Every structure is written in C-alpha cells, then in structure tokens.
Amino acid sequence: METGSPGTTGDTAAGAVSETGSGTAAGTASGTVAGTASGGVVGAASAGVAGPEWTGLPPGLLRMRRLLLVVWLVPLTLAAALLPGLLAGPVWAAFALVPAAVLAWGWPMLGRNWRSWRYAERSDDLLISRGVLWHEETVVPYGRMQLVEVTSGPVERHFGLASVQLHTAAAATDATIPGLDPREAERLRDRLTQLGEARSAGL
Amino acid sequence: MADAPDTADTPDAPTVPDAADAPDTAGGQAPRENVREDAREGIQGAEVQGEDVREGSALRERRLHPVTPLRRAWAPVAVVAGWAVHDPDQVQRQLARLTMTTLLVGLAVLVPAAALYGFLSWWFTHYAVTDSELRIRTGLLFRRTAHIRLERIQAVDVTRPLLARVVGVAKLRLDVVGTDKKDELAYLGEDDAQRLRAELLARAAGFAPETAHEVGEAPVRRLLHVPPGVLAVSLLLTGATWGMLIAAVVVPPVLWFATHSVWTVLATGVPLLGAAGASSVGRFVGEYDWTVGESPDGLRIDHGLLDHAHETVPPGRVQTVRVVEPLLWRRRGWVRVELDVAGSANSVLVPVAPREVAASVIARVLPGVTVPEGLSRPPRMAGRCLPLWWRGHGLAVTDTVFAARRGLLRRTTALVPHAKVQSVRLAQGPWARVQGLADVHVDTGANKTVTARLRDAAEAADLLYAQADRSRTGRREARPDRWMA
Structure with a gap:
C-alpha cells in the first residue's frame, strides 16, 4: 500500500503491483492499517503528491x-x-x-483480497477499490447518495465488524465497504450523510 | 492529474478540505436555500389553501369517472372462459349439474355483490391536487393515501385504451420514482384527464397555484411525425420481425412431424404466433401515427392506432438516450431513438427517423447535446478479449455527454448527460489486465448502466476520475426540479 500510493494511485497498473506486492510490504501496510483503524483515525497511508489517500480495512475481516x-x-x-x-x-x-x-x-x-479493499473520502466523492483478479473501482459522488446503511450480521457482530453500504438512485451502484470497525462505520455514515445533504441534487 | 492541487495539501488535512469545500458548499447551498424557501412558501401556501379547501372541500376533492367500476367487469368472464377452454369436458359436466335455480341464486348473489364492491371502491377513491402534491385516497377496508410530490414528476402519461376510447374516458399515470401501479388515475373523463395533466404540469413547473388553472394546455410545437409507410418499411427491415415470423411458421410443422401431438404444437405454436404478431403487427399498431412535440412543459409523445397514448416528459428528466441502428436500416440512414426516464416504463422516443432528424430531436430532449460522431475505438489489443466484435465498441466524451457505442450489426450508441451520472465504476478482469484494458461503467438513475468497454487501462483510470469531476460540474449547472420557477 505504502509502496503503491506515492506513485500514481490513479494508474491501475500501479494498483496491481501494490496488491500483489511482496509479503513484507503487505505486512507493514496491514500494520499501519491496524493501528489507524483501532485508533479510529482516518488516512492510513501517508498519501503522496498525487492521488487520494486510501484507507484499508481493519484486520478483523x-x-x-x-x-x-x-x-x-x-x-x-x-x-x-x-x-x-x-x-x-x-x-x-x-x-x-x-x-x-x-x-x-x-x-x-x-489475504490478497482483503488487502485489495480500500476506500478514500475525497472532497466531493467516495472512492472504493477492490478485487485482485477482478479489480473494480467505484466513484460515488456524495450528492448522489440516497441512503447510507450500516449493517452487521451475527458473525460480524461477534468479531466486532460492521459494513457500510451506499445506495444511489442507480441499483447498479454497488458501493459496500465490509468489515469496518463499528465506530468507524458510524463515523463514516454520519460524515457521508452530512456531506450528502450539503451536496444533494435531484435525479 | 485533476486532483493534484487538492491532494498536495493533504498533510494538514483537517483544514484544507474545509477551505476547499467552502466555496463549493456555498455554491451548492445557495440554490438549495432557495428551494427550501420555495418549499416553505409552498407549505405556507398549502396551509392557507388548506383553510380554503376545508370550506370548499367537496369542490376540491374529486372522484374518478363513473364508468370506473366496470373496468374490471371482464375479469370473472375471462376466468370462466379460460377455464372452459382449458377443460371443456368438465365444464360441460358442471353445466349439466347446474339447475336453473342454483344459477339464478348464484347470479342474484354474485352480481349485486360485485356491483356493490365496484361501486364502493369507486366511491371511496378520491384525488385532489394541492399546490405541491397530488393526493390519491383509495381503499375500502385498508385505507391508503398516496401523496405524490409534483416537482418530482418524471413523466405524465394519458392513455386511452380502445374500449376506454369508445366510452370517452382516459387513464392518467404519473411516473415518480418509487410509485406503484395503484397510483394511476383510471378512469377520468377525457377532458378531465387533459385538464388535470395541464394543471399538474403547470404546478410542477412552478406556476403559482392561482394561475395554474388558467395556464391551460401549453402550446405544442411538432418536432417529428413518423408516416405509416416509413414505419411499415422499417418493421419489414427489422431482422427480429422476420425471425419471429419464420419461427412461428416453421417450428409448429416440424414439431408436428416429430411428435404428432396436437397439444405440443399448440403449446409452442400459439406463443410463437403471439410473439410474432406482437413484434410485427403489435409494434405497428402501437407505434402508428407517432408524433413528437415540444412544449414548455416538456416533451410530448403521442402514438397508437387502437390504444392512444400521450406521454409528457418534463424538461431535464431524461437520464439516457440510446440511438439504435439496425443493420438493414443503415443504408437508408434510419435510426431508432430510445430514452430512459427514472420510474417510467415507456422507452421509445422515435421509432424510426432519418439520422439528422433524430439528432435534432435529441438536441431538443437533451439541450446542448449533439450526437458525437467519430467515436474512438478500443485499442487493437481489445481484439484478444472480444474477437471481431471489439470493432463495434466506441467511446466519445464531449463537454455535455458521455457516449458509448456497442454492437457490430445492430449498433447502439448510448448517451448520458454528465449531470445524470449517479456513480462511475471501473472494472477489470484478469484477461483484460493482461491486455492492459479495462471497462468503465456509468450508472444512471433510470437503472441503466452505460459501459465503455475495453478501453486502455490508463485511459480508463483517467476517465474514471475525469467523469466524476465532469458529473459534479454538470450537476451544478443542471435545471432545478421546478423548471419555470
């Protein structure tokens, strides 16, 4: 992650490299992610010059x-x-x-799949990037959010996890962030609804 | 990159996004405040109006046309007929067992009961137009009141099925995202339906409630009329029509020789014939006399030979427009134009028209949009992901629309105005990654996704972020919900 982001995170080739990166790099990345997630602070990887600052998922998932x-x-x-x-x-x-x-x-x-999941809150939209073999990156503008959902099943609850799902007017928008710390999930939900309200637009 | 200035300041993240946001939110907030004030005024208006209404409430709340209870009268007849066709022997036995008295008693109970139910359900259905919403109150035992916000109207349809035309009534349907079938007003007198449509549209447009009555039907400027001859030729030149007809003619005899069973032949032949009829005669009848007009309250689409339909799409409601070019139409330069409106079922804008005429209609539907020519093809590598057909794909992004084309024989170009984009996705499978390709999906509010397939990976990544930016600015310039206010 840290190896991937200073370059160009917008470039998918670089993203692929960071996902299939060496074990040590991945280890440090997961370490920082774990630290930030438990602390409840945003922004795991210190973002470089270009590209959004990505946050990974906590290791609980x-x-x-x-x-x-x-x-x-x-x-x-x-x-x-x-x-x-x-x-x-x-x-x-x-x-x-x-x-x-x-x-x-x-x-x-x-492990690889878990490492590939990450999200970034930009000033006007939320980015979600996921998948190793089938890579997918989603941009959802805050103004388009119709509903933000925090869900947590019995197993997830046992592990202290919750997922945040965003719904827009398009059903195809598949923007789910699984396995978040419940506090982080709630913070994200509140922030997203707040931003969504400030930038909301009709259909 | 576009967001370089933003992210360059990220070390002091807590302050900078706020500062960057400030002009944004101010810009975004100002119109919203207006809208809110409008709404507040509207509500105050409603309260004042409410007192008026309470005095003259009988005047304001209206009922449907009195023939409405009869609209489901054919249903029991159809059930009995279906049963009779399905099992003729048993019907005969049952009929033989029926004596005159049981028949009379049955009729004496059933007919008044059905009549009473029909009457009561009509009696308890009311609708009223306030200055911000249409209220429909229905239900005999389970009361249900639907409040439909007028500024959220996506389309208004007045349809007159054949039987309703004989009686002189019409059905009015409001397409709002999330309404169900119950929220249509069936049936209204034809004049009532016209007047109500005009009033609803005037109010949705933001005319003051007092003047909404007087505004009346907005003048219509005809944009396009499809002559029946052209429509017939276009259907003859459609491969699907012929495929269906040939299947309907060929399959039943083949089945007969194979099985010698009448039922098998009937069970496959009848649906095949039905489908063939629907795709040829049905389409001709439905798309007969197709007229597209433009009026201040939106786009008017009138069509139909037996069942008349009059659709109105208010300005700024169209989410995507698709230009379809079947192979056999290309020599004549004809295209078919389809459109998607959130919450609306109707999808055809122009059944057939020369390309230039269609382009001029599209320019009216999506203001400031020209159908891009010369779409860029995917890189050669795409041939390894999608042999031959990769040539059919194409992409063009102008400052107003995102346009993607697909299909080799039947070419479809989909246009999405930037302001209508709900989310943007980039997807890349393993084989596409090896070739350095990726797909970009653009999701719109009508639950349609427009995909630019097999783009160069770096281009796709740029496109993803650039499209998000364009959509943001596009939205800021978009029309308000009340387009006349």
Whole structure:
C-alpha cells in the first residue's frame, strides 16, 4: 500500500503491483492499517503528491474470513478422508486432498483480497477499490447518495465488524465497504450523510 | 492529474478540505436555500389553501369517472372462459349439474355483490391536487393515501385504451420514482384527464397555484411525425420481425412431424404466433401515427392506432438516450431513438427517423447535446478479449455527454448527460489486465448502466476520475426540479 500510493494511485497498473506486492510490504501496510483503524483515525497511508489517500480495512475481516474458511473446510477435509477411507479403502482417502487444496489456496487468496479493499473520502466523492483478479473501482459522488446503511450480521457482530453500504438512485451502484470497525462505520455514515445533504441534487 | 492541487495539501488535512469545500458548499447551498424557501412558501401556501379547501372541500376533492367500476367487469368472464377452454369436458359436466335455480341464486348473489364492491371502491377513491402534491385516497377496508410530490414528476402519461376510447374516458399515470401501479388515475373523463395533466404540469413547473388553472394546455410545437409507410418499411427491415415470423411458421410443422401431438404444437405454436404478431403487427399498431412535440412543459409523445397514448416528459428528466441502428436500416440512414426516464416504463422516443432528424430531436430532449460522431475505438489489443466484435465498441466524451457505442450489426450508441451520472465504476478482469484494458461503467438513475468497454487501462483510470469531476460540474449547472420557477 505504502509502496503503491506515492506513485500514481490513479494508474491501475500501479494498483496491481501494490496488491500483489511482496509479503513484507503487505505486512507493514496491514500494520499501519491496524493501528489507524483501532485508533479510529482516518488516512492510513501517508498519501503522496498525487492521488487520494486510501484507507484499508481493519484486520478483523480477514481474521473472520479465514476462521470461517477453516471452520468449514477442516471438518470437510476430515470427512472426505475418513468416510471413503474407511468404507472403500485407504486409497480413496485421497479425496481429502480437494478440500485441503482449497484451504491451502483460499488462505492466501483471502489475504490478497482483503488487502485489495480500500476506500478514500475525497472532497466531493467516495472512492472504493477492490478485487485482485477482478479489480473494480467505484466513484460515488456524495450528492448522489440516497441512503447510507450500516449493517452487521451475527458473525460480524461477534468479531466486532460492521459494513457500510451506499445506495444511489442507480441499483447498479454497488458501493459496500465490509468489515469496518463499528465506530468507524458510524463515523463514516454520519460524515457521508452530512456531506450528502450539503451536496444533494435531484435525479 | 485533476486532483493534484487538492491532494498536495493533504498533510494538514483537517483544514484544507474545509477551505476547499467552502466555496463549493456555498455554491451548492445557495440554490438549495432557495428551494427550501420555495418549499416553505409552498407549505405556507398549502396551509392557507388548506383553510380554503376545508370550506370548499367537496369542490376540491374529486372522484374518478363513473364508468370506473366496470373496468374490471371482464375479469370473472375471462376466468370462466379460460377455464372452459382449458377443460371443456368438465365444464360441460358442471353445466349439466347446474339447475336453473342454483344459477339464478348464484347470479342474484354474485352480481349485486360485485356491483356493490365496484361501486364502493369507486366511491371511496378520491384525488385532489394541492399546490405541491397530488393526493390519491383509495381503499375500502385498508385505507391508503398516496401523496405524490409534483416537482418530482418524471413523466405524465394519458392513455386511452380502445374500449376506454369508445366510452370517452382516459387513464392518467404519473411516473415518480418509487410509485406503484395503484397510483394511476383510471378512469377520468377525457377532458378531465387533459385538464388535470395541464394543471399538474403547470404546478410542477412552478406556476403559482392561482394561475395554474388558467395556464391551460401549453402550446405544442411538432418536432417529428413518423408516416405509416416509413414505419411499415422499417418493421419489414427489422431482422427480429422476420425471425419471429419464420419461427412461428416453421417450428409448429416440424414439431408436428416429430411428435404428432396436437397439444405440443399448440403449446409452442400459439406463443410463437403471439410473439410474432406482437413484434410485427403489435409494434405497428402501437407505434402508428407517432408524433413528437415540444412544449414548455416538456416533451410530448403521442402514438397508437387502437390504444392512444400521450406521454409528457418534463424538461431535464431524461437520464439516457440510446440511438439504435439496425443493420438493414443503415443504408437508408434510419435510426431508432430510445430514452430512459427514472420510474417510467415507456422507452421509445422515435421509432424510426432519418439520422439528422433524430439528432435534432435529441438536441431538443437533451439541450446542448449533439450526437458525437467519430467515436474512438478500443485499442487493437481489445481484439484478444472480444474477437471481431471489439470493432463495434466506441467511446466519445464531449463537454455535455458521455457516449458509448456497442454492437457490430445492430449498433447502439448510448448517451448520458454528465449531470445524470449517479456513480462511475471501473472494472477489470484478469484477461483484460493482461491486455492492459479495462471497462468503465456509468450508472444512471433510470437503472441503466452505460459501459465503455475495453478501453486502455490508463485511459480508463483517467476517465474514471475525469467523469466524476465532469458529473459534479454538470450537476451544478443542471435545471432545478421546478423548471419555470
């Protein structure tokens, strides 16, 4: 993140580099993000000359997703190993390799995906950038917001997370920021509604 | 980059955005204050008016036309007819079992009950026009009152279906984002409907409530009329019409030889024939005598051979305009123009017209917009993402619209005024990333997304931010909701 932003964050190629960046860079990035998120301060990466200042997601979301992955796949691996292995012969226990492979592949993938999520509050619009393979970047002008929603499911609540969703008059606007700290989510909601009111426009 | 001056000051973030915002908010606030004052005046007006209304409330609150209860009278008949067609044997058995007395008793109960229900539902439906809203009160057991804000009207349609024309009544529908089907006024006397439309539009435009009555129907200047001959030729030159007709003619015999089952043939043949009829004769009948006119209260679209429809789209409500060029029309230089208005179902602006005429109509619909010529194609690399068809895609951004084209045989150019953009998205899949390409989606309020596909990645990223900026400035110059005030 910090490696990506001083250059040109507007350039998607640079964005791609920062997402697939080396482990150490990612580690420091997540460290700063964690620090700022827990402190409830905006602006993680010290933005360079050009480009908006991006904020990453707190690590809670990654922890939750990884835990869910493990919770689902470890029993599945055991079941896939034990059932055919005991009933049809030890060779059939090789079925367990499939969920195990998914687990091994999913673990880093979740990390990459989590690192790719970030948002930036500019003076007139909100930017949301996400996705590694399928990269998507959304710009929502504050004046276009019809509704700001903070949601938190039971699992999310257990991990102390909340997501903020923005609705405009266009249903295709898919602007959700998942896995935020609830205080940050509320701050964002209040700020967005305030800005939306100041800049609101008709259809 | 465009936002370089903004972000250069980011170290002292708390102060600078405020300072940068100050002129913005001042600029943005001033008109809003006005609008609010207007609204407040409006409310005061309503209160004053309210006292008047209470005195003469019977005068103000109006009922629908008395034939309204009959409009659903055909429904039970249709149900019985459908049943009879579906299962003729059983119907015969049931009819044989019916004696004269049961029939008479049944009729003696059903007919008055239906008549009473129809009468009561008509009796309890009222509508009233205040200076800021249209109120519709309906419901016998479950009361429902809809308050429709007039300055948020997206379109007003007066339709006269064939039977209603015989009786001399019309249906009036207001398109406002989020209304449901119940919020249409069916039926009104034809003159009432015309007068009400004129009044609603005058009030929505911001005329004072006292004068709104007297303003009357705004004068219409005809922009375009589609001759029936041209319409017929254009339908004959549409591939879809022929495809449907051929399918309807070819598929049932083939099925007959394959299955020898009458029911299979009927079950596929009838819908196919229906679809073929709808796409040829149905379209001709619906788009017959298509007239587009311009008046101070908006764009008028009148059409229909059997069912007449008169649509009015107030200024500044059009979210996107699409220019469609089917392959066979291109030699004649004909185009079809479609438009999207939030909350409105009707989508055709011009069924067929020469390109220059269509462009002049578009220039009236979206003031200051010219249909861009010479759209820029995606880079050659796009061929690896979308062989052959990549040539059909194109993009042009002028200072008023974002225009994107797609399609090789049937070319569609979609135009979005910058002021109507709700959000901008950039999307890039893995293969597109390898080729250095990206798509830019522009979402509008009519739930339509216009996509510039397969642009160069750097260009797309610039486009994303530039489009957001353009939309912001475009909105600032946009018309107010009340366009005459």
